[in-house]
Amino acid sequence: MENQDGTYGTEREEQIKHVYPEQERDIILNNDELSQNKIANQGSEFNLNSEPESKNEPVQAGILDIIYGTLFDPARTFAGFARNPRIGAAVLIVISINLLEALMGYYTTPRFMQSLRVPGMLEHDYIKLTSMLFAMGGFVFSLGKWFFMSGLLNLLSELFGGKGNARNVFAVYGIAGLPVVFMLPVQVMLMIFPEGFLQTLAAALFGTAIFIWSTVLLVIGLREVHQFSTGKAALVVIIPGGVLIVLAIVFMVIIGATMANPPVGRFI
Template identity: 25%
Template sequence: MFDFIDDFYDSLFKPSRGIARVVQERTVWHGLFIYLAVSLVASITSFVGTGTEEAFTGLTQYMDPENAAALMRAWPVLNLLSVIVFYPLLYFVWAAVLQFSSELLGGSGKGLQVATGLGYGQLPYLLVVPFGLIAHYMNYIVPLVSLAAFVWSVVLKVEVLHAVHGFSRGRAALAYFLPALVLVAAIFIFLVLIGSILMPLLAEMFPM
């Protein structure tokens, strides 16, 4: 129990020490448990904070009231199933992607340690829970707190790559954002290619 409290506190507020410890001493199953627990709590809190009446009203815009009511009743079970089935897949895929990008930059750490650290990197989202519960009354503050939790989480995950692979923090940040940069570049190239193909056709179809 006290080990978890130490891990929680140090990972959040002393990441250079806490993250370095958990990637060495905790297993990937600890990381997965933290990841799933935080995701489930944050999801439930978001739903409760929104308010069942507002959620029901929103659903009735896309379906009849009977189906909306049935979906509302089934939501807790559906949410639990999605977390159990899909989140572990997302967890390991993201860890594998970060491990690959780190190896491209010369990293030699273990992928399982990266996965362990990613789980603890989700801990800042727990701090959104109290604000999520009162979101119905303070809508303006929840996006700000969520943004702060997201940035904090990214910082912790960069720290994970720093601890596992021995990178400088600048290189660890590059390894973390490299997949997103590659994706953006690929989309940009795809759009340029599509544009180069379509523009002559459009010019013929709609001559000036």
């Protein structure tokens, strides 16, 4: 493929040019060139059973590197997931976060139930048991949601022409939820300080910011592992939520119409 300056570029280079940010292209292209030069220099003496040189091996990022890169350098981190999704690290991070959320829910649920002020509720000894059930249910639901949503997003991404696979999206969806750890201090604040409008408003705004941050990370992750545009990645993320909102509106309209015009039965 001829470039504007008269040189010729490979199809791989043209694809990367339209997918990755400027600072990422050089890294990926240089890695590809190193691999090609190594094979060319070995020539006929190239041995498939030979051990690769350590200086050309990619550095395996640790869990702390993945956490920091996801929060503050997501494009580079998720670009690496396209080659090596790091399923084990993703599972460890997601389970740790969900366990912390379940533990926090175990301590915050009694306070929430007390705030309901339902007559007779506090006279029973079931509050701790209910809190444990809520915590365990939330943990299982989060893991089930991870499997279901990653599969759905991967299917939608393939329909939009994505190049990734289910392993990539599974890791990306799990890691993209990392910002939720910043909600734990907010939940502690809700437990310590008395209830009030400003406290509730601050918690709602903080929760909205965390949700937007996680959504942006998910869009970036899908863009990198499936190698399509940011617009397509955003559309893939929006479609499931949009469908649920439409279904909820239709359901509410049906319920409202039924209550406004109840069916009249005949008595024989």
